[in-house]
Amino acid sequence: MRGVFNAVLVQGLPIEGASRHVELSARDGEGRGRGAWPLKEALALMAPDNPVLEKAYGFAVRRTIVGGREPLRAYVEVVTPSYFDLVKPRMAMGRALSAARDQPIEPAVMLSHTGWKRLLGGDPDALGRPLLVDGVPLTVVGVLEEGTGGIEPVTPEFWVLAGTGDTASGASTSYAVAGLLREGVSPQQASTFFTSALRALGPASGLAIETLEARV
Numbered sequence: 001m002r003g004v005f006n007a008v009l010v011q012g013l014p015i016e017g018a019s020r021h022v023e024l025s026a027r028d029g030e031g032r033g034r035g036a037w038p039l040k041e042a043l044a045l046m047a048p049d050n051p052v053l054e055k056a057y058g059f060a061v062r063r064t065i066v067g068g069r070e071p072l073r074a075y076v077e078v079v080t081p082s083y084f085d086l087v088k089p090r091m092a093m094g095r096a097l098s099a100a101r102d103q104p105i106e107p108a109v110m111l112s113h114t115g116w117k118r119l120l121g122g123d124p125d126a127l128g129r130p131l132l133v134d135g136v137p138l139t140v141v142g143v144l145e146e147g148t149g150g151i152e153p154v155t156p157e158f159w160v161l162a163g164t165g166d167t168a169s170g171a172s173t174s175y176a177v178a179g180l181l182r183e184g185v186s187p188q189q190a191s192t193f194f195t196s197a198l199r200a201l202g203p204a205s206g207l208a209i210e211t212l213e214a215r216v
Contacts, residue, residue: 015086015151022053022187023178024194036060036174039162041201045177045194046082052190056179057083061156064134066119074119076109076133077156078164078173086180087150092116094127094142097161105163109138113146115157131158138164151178 015021024045025035037045039058046056058080066074081099089096089110097110109131111119120126120140130137138160149155162175181190 014149015088017055017086017180020181020183021151021178022181022190023176025176026198036176039173039175042175042177043080044201045197046080046179048082050193050197052182052185052193053179054182055082055085056177057086058162058175058177059083059152060162060173060175061152061154062173066131066133066157068132072119074115074158075154075156077150077152077159078162078175079150079159080162080175083150089142089150090145090148092143092145094140096142097159099161105161106141107136107138107164108141109133109158109160110142110144111140111158112144112149112155114155116143119157133158133160136164 023035025033036042042058046053046058048056050056060078061075062078064074064076065071079097081097084096084098092113094110097106097108099105111126116122116126119131120129123129126140126143129140131140132138150159162173181187
């Protein structure tokens with residue numbers, strides 16, 4: 001099977017180095033595309049020592065059920081801790097999510113302003129409150145300023161870190177991979193590198209990549 005791996009350059013983002021931001025996607029010889037991988041494979045693709053991409057992160061946007069007796073459907077963005085190497089949230093209250101290397105992931109959520117209003121009624125004492133997400137109790141640690149968000153064009157109602165209880169660690173969760181091209185690296189060079197990286201993952205990657213092209 002012949003494959004194409006695209007490094008898609010996305011500009012105009014609210015981050016430092018936006019002109020070098022790329023999101024990875026793959027396409028096989030039959031035109032079938034793929035832009036997300038299981039967490040283990042995503043982490044392999046965004047290894048911090050790779051020579052073409054820096055501040056690489058993984059993310060997944062999905063629906064969740066929030067609350068108990070009167071549950072609400074909400075959008076959550078599940079991100080790897082490295083997401084916050086690029087995104088510097090402007091907080092109205094509290095702090096952003098964080099995770100130290102080799103330490104357990106904190107069972108916490110960071111709310112957007114919209115999420116704070118909709119899910120907690122704009123409670124000024126929201127910090128420290130439990131939020132039941134897909135049946136898992138998580139603690140509110142921060143609320144973003146109104147009008148601010150993350151990298152994705154649609155701001156979710158809250159964020160959690162990958163590996164946060166059952167809400168983020170299920171086998172069905174797949175992660176897109178993105179980051180910044182290192183200075184002097186072209187999308188074509190990144191494509192060549194990630195062709196080899198996907199081959200190294202073997203059949204589990206879901207696409208047998210033979211060639212790779214970059215599309216800006």
